[in-house]
Amino acid sequence: MPSDGYNLTMTSSNLIKIAIAVFIGIALGLIYGLVIDPIEYTDAPPNALREDYRADYVLMVAEAYQSEIDADTAARRLAVLGSESPALITASTLEYANRTGFTQNEIQALQNLLTAMQTYQPQGINNP
Amino acid sequence: MSRPDFRSQTLQLIFALLIGLGLGLVYSWYFAPVNYENVNPAILRVDFKDQYRVVIAASYASTQNLDRARVRLELLGDVDPVGELSAQAQRMLATGESFEKARPLAQLATDLNQGFASVPVVPTSFTTFNTPEIVSTVAVTETQTEELVTDEETQTPFPTIVFEQTPITPVAAETNTPRPTFTPLPGPGAPFALVGQDTICTPGSPLGLLQFMLMDARRKQVAGIEITITWSQGEDRFFTGFKPELGNGYADFVMQADTIYSARVVDGGAFVPDISAPTCTDPNGIEYLGGLLLTFQRP
Numbered sequence: 001m002p003s004d005g006y007n008l009t010m011t012s013s014n015l016i017k018i019a020i021a022v023f024i025g026i027a028l029g030l031i032y033g034l035v036i037d038p039i040e041y042t043d044a045p046p047n048a049l050r051e052d053y054r055a056d057y058v059l060m061v062a063e064a065y066q067s068e069i070d071a072d073t074a075a076r077r078l079a080v081l082g083s084e085s086p087a088l089i090t091a092s093t094l095e096y097a098n099r100t101g102f103t104q105n106e107i108q109a110l111q112n113l114l115t116a117m118q119t120y121q122p123q124g125i126n127n128p
Numbered sequence: 129m130s131r132p133d134f135r136s137q138t139l140q141l142i143f144a145l146l147i148g149l150g151l152g153l154v155y156s157w158y159f160a161p162v163n164y165e166n167v168n169p170a171i172l173r174v175d176f177k178d179q180y181r182v183v184i185a186a187s188y189a190s191t192q193n194l195d196r197a198r199v200r201l202e203l204l205g206d207v208d209p210v211g212e213l214s215a216q217a218q219r220m221l222a223t224g225e226s227f228e229k230a231r232p233l234a235q236l237a238t239d240l241n242q243g244f245a246s247v248p249v250v251p252t253s254f255t256t257f258n259t260p261e262i263v264s265t266v267a268v269t270e271t272q273t274e275e276l277v278t279d280e281e282t283q284t285p286f287p288t289i290v291f292e293q294t295p296i297t298p299v300a301a302e303t304n305t306p307r308p309t310f311t312p313l314p315g316p317g318a319p320f321a322l323v324g325q326d327t328i329c330t331p332g333s334p335l336g337l338l339q340f341m342l343m344d345a346r347r348k349q350v351a352g353i354e355i356t357i358t359w360s361q362g363e364d365r366f367f368t369g370f371k372p373e374l375g376n377g378y379a380d381f382v383m384q385a386d387t388i389y390s391a392r393v394v395d396g397g398a399f400v401p402d403i404s405a406p407t408c409t410d411p412n413g414i415e416y417l418g419g420l421l422l423t424f425q426r427p
Contacts, residue, residue, distance in 0.1 A: 014137060021144035022151070029152015039157055043173040046180075050166040053203070057183065060200070064186035077183055080176060 047082035051096060054081060058093035059106055062113035071120045074113060087117040170205030177204055178216055185213070185232035192245040197236055210373065213237035218370050227367060231352065234370050238351060241372040320353070322398045324423035329408035336383035336405035337419035341375065342368050342393070345426045349377025354394040357381050365394075385417055393424055 033039075049057065058078065065074045078086040094110045102110075169180055181204070188197040201209040217233040239245050320342055328337070342353045351369025368379040383389060383405040391400040400422060408418035 014140060017137070018140055018144040021141045022148035025145040025148020025150070026152040026155075027148075028145075029149040029154075030156050031152075032149075033153045033156025041167065041171050044167040044171045044176075046172060046176050048165055048167045049172075050168060053169055056200070057180070060183045060187035063190045064183065065190075067190035068186065077179070080179055 046080045049081070052100075055093045055096045055100075057081065058090060058113075059097070059102070059110060062090070062106075062109040065113050065116065066109055071116045072122075075117060075120055075122065078117070085117075086120065087114065090114040090117050169203040172204075180204060181213060181216055181233060185236045188236050188239075189232040194239055194243075194245050198240060201240075210237045210240050213240070214370050214372060218366075221365075221367065221370075227352070227354070230370075234351065234367075234372070238369060238372040238376055242376075320393045320398055320424035320426055322400055322422060323425045324421070325400075326421040326423075327406045327408075328419035328421055329406070330419075331408075331410045331416065333419060334382060335417040335419075336385065338381045338383050338389070338391070338403065338405075339419060339421045340368065340377075340379045340381075340391070340424065341421065342377040342379075342424045343426070347425065349375050350426075351376040353377070353379075355379055355381075356392045356394055357389055358392075359387050359389045383417075383420075391422065398424060 046054075046057070058081070061074050061077045064077075065071075068074075075086040078089050081089050084092075090110060090113050094107065094114055097107050097110055169177070172180060181201070184197055184200045187200075188194070198209075201213075204212075206212045213233045214237045217230040217237070220230040220233070221227065235246065328339070338357070340355055342350050344350050349368075351367075351372075353368045355366055355368070357364045357366075364381060366379050366381065369376045371378055371380070374380075383403070385405060387404065389403040391403055392398075403420065403422075406418040406420065407415050409415050
């Protein structure tokens with residue numbers, strides 16, 4: 001009987017120690033994983049860009065379109081931003097531009113790009 | 129009796145610690161990793177960064193806003209943005225892209241290097257789409273604004289300067305940049321002539337480097353000139369101006385030892401046969417492969 005009580009006490013003590021060790025291990029793991037060696041993303045896709053960077057990218061495409069007048073090239077450049085249609089991407093950027101105070105020239109450039117993208121048909125679709 | 133218990137306890141603690149460590153890492157790396165949304169352009173994948181540069185250069189070619197292009201390039205976090213532009217332009221040419229596609233990148237690199245836009249700024253008029261061209265009867269006055277282009281009949285007879293039958297538009301008339309425009313290709317009838325061929329013996333410089341420097345009649349370096357190098361086993365083509373840090377009219381090529389090359393400036397330029405890397409001797413008497421500098425100039 002005494003030996004059983006002793007073993008019971010030791011077991012509880014062990015459990016506490018083990019629990020403490022587990023918590024210390026978790027803390028060390030978190031410190032290492034989040035502070036010392038956190039995951040660093042270096043190969044992000046453009047569709048993960050923050051909204052303002054994304055808007056600036058679309059604006060650049062619009063500015064280039066002003067002189068190139070090449071809807072196909074503009075559509076290809078916009079396509080890297082995601083699976084949405086180029087017209088939808090431009091429309092949402094235009095909305096962002098109106099909301100955040102882009103200049104009149106920039107808004108006009110985006111408007112011209114939107115017009116082009118709304119009427120744009122990828123090669124092969126309109127050719128039976 | 130106590131020894132095995134102690135060992136057992138220690139092992140249990142170490143094991144528990146490792147389990148905890150593993151759980152912590154799993155949580156921090158898999159369940160709650162760094163947020164992958166709202167990223168900045170600096171962590172884009174390499175090919176998307178290339179695409180980003182292309183769009184920056186295309187936008188710059190349209191707006192000529194050098195400061196804005198510079199700021200946009202800084203977003204990519206490149207240590208040497210100009211060098212990256214040049215390198216990308218060369219990569220594009222090497223992979224068979226046309227010079228016209230690579231030119232905006234090289235142009236932006238050149239302009240960033242020199243600190244000003246090569247092409248005079250011509251403000252983009254967003255109202256010019258579907259706007260009929262100015263016909264010969266249009267009168268353009270000094271007091272006109274951008275959209276004030278009317279027929280003579282409706283023009284008030286101000287005693288101002290009147291241009292008759294001239295293609296000058298109000299925008300062009302307002303352009304006050306006297307610098308010559310960037311001309312990547314030489315005009316017909318203006319061939320380059322070899323005016324200098326110098327041996328370069330500089331220890332430590334790239335071995336067998338064949339350097340080209342192309343200048344116009346006023347000794348201003350000219351970018352965008354195609355050069356062809358041929359030898360018994362192959363041919364290479366490249367353009368001046370893709371290393372703007374070394375000059376807009378600069379290009380180079382690495383020669384191998386014991387190989388005879390011929391260089392030709394495309395579009396009516398000079399032909400230089402029998403080029404080979406010279407042998408130089410350093411102060412210790414050790415021989416090494418030297419370089420050559422070929423200087424071409426339009427007459």
